[in-house]
Amino acid sequence: MALIITEECINCGACEPECPTESITSGDPVYVIDQDTCVECVGSFDEPQCAAVCPVDCCVKP
Numbered sequence: 001m002a003l004i005i006t007e008e009c010i011n012c013g014a015c016e017p018e019c020p021t022e023s024i025t026s027g028d029p030v031y032v033i034d035q036d037t038c039v040e041c042v043g044s045f046d047e048p049q050c051a052a053v054c055p056v057d058c059c060v061k062p
């Protein structure tokens, strides 16, 4: 139960501080979501915050 970031990511960094479980880090070539710690924001928010703030909608369910 975790979202992924696709290659459409433009490395804007907007998602990283929004994650309640600190699962998002800058990667190469694009940002990455830790598949072991992402909980899809369950218990913290009504919707995945990374997906909510991403300007190119590249935080998606695999």
Ligand code: SF4
Pocket: 002, 003, 018, 019, 020, 021, 022, 023, 024, 033, 037, 038, 039, 040, 041, 042, 048, 049, 050, 051, 059
């Ligand atoms: S869905 Fe929520 S917990 Fe998972 S990476 Fe995005 S902000 Fe973090």
Ligand code: SF4
Pocket: 005, 008, 009, 010, 011, 012, 013, 014, 015, 016, 031, 050, 053, 054, 055, 056, 057, 058, 059
């Ligand atoms: S908000 Fe979207 S485009 Fe920006 S770093 Fe995160 S995944 Fe990439």
